Ligand code: SF4
């Protein structure tokens with residue numbers, strides 16, 4: 398069993414509590430306008446457009462996709478910018494054991510492993526096997542997910558997952574569709590399900606004023622979650638939109654001001670949520 402890996406970050410302090418190794422899986426099932434890593438959205442189609450654009454010869458025409466020579470890469474990201482399919486020639490297929498070998502090098506210095514993406518739930522069996530190995534080594538296991546795929550259909554994966562950091566991009570179906578191209582019925586059901594099994598670690602929302610009414614959406618989300626999350630320590634992460642890494646056509650949105658973000662935090666506090674981070 399192999400998954401397409403975009404990259405492995407040995408140390409991350411923003412992908413869950415403590416120092417963690419973060420594994421980014423390639424491919425996503427939705428298309429957020431504010432995506433900061435648009436090159437993680439699709440698998441390489443092997444069109445070859447990026448090969449002659451590489452200034453160092455790190456890419457060579459291969460069979461069904463370019464061959465990538467990491468030692469020659471200078472990280473200029475020309476290949477990513479030029480790719481017409483939202484992909485990267487630098488991804489590689491790895492087994493859970495191979496990824497765990499990379500993770501295990503950091504074991505004395507990390508609290509756990511986080512899988513992100515792309516959308517990690519597109520690779521549920523891979524994640525289950527990686528988490529099983531990680532837990533045997535005493536590491537905590539977290540997923541960072543857009544929540545559009547039903548967690549309740551994967552009990553084996555849930556068993557080895559300590560928590561999920563779940564995006565609730567907007568409460569209203571139409572708003573979620575405007576942001577991602579997809580509805581959010583499963584996202585909201587996942588929030589309740591994960592809360593019931595005490596595996597909802599964090600709720601994340603990116604604030605983009607041009608795409609939805611963040612105040613209204615937060616009020617509705619708080620109302621929806623208040624009962625099921627009462628007394629549970631779920632972190633609320635309010636993330637200000639920033640244009641870094643965003644595709645050119647979506648880079649014109651305004652960065653929300655601090656007053657709006659504080660106002661959203663206050664709405665969560667009024668609903669009984671106190672573990673709030675604005676970033
Ligand atoms: S980032 Fe891409 S284009 Fe730049 S050197 Fe590496 S492989 Fe070549």
Ligand code: SF4
Nearest residue numbers: 441442445447480486
């Ligand atoms: S990474 Fe993109 S440009 Fe390069 S071969 Fe794959 S699909 Fe084509």
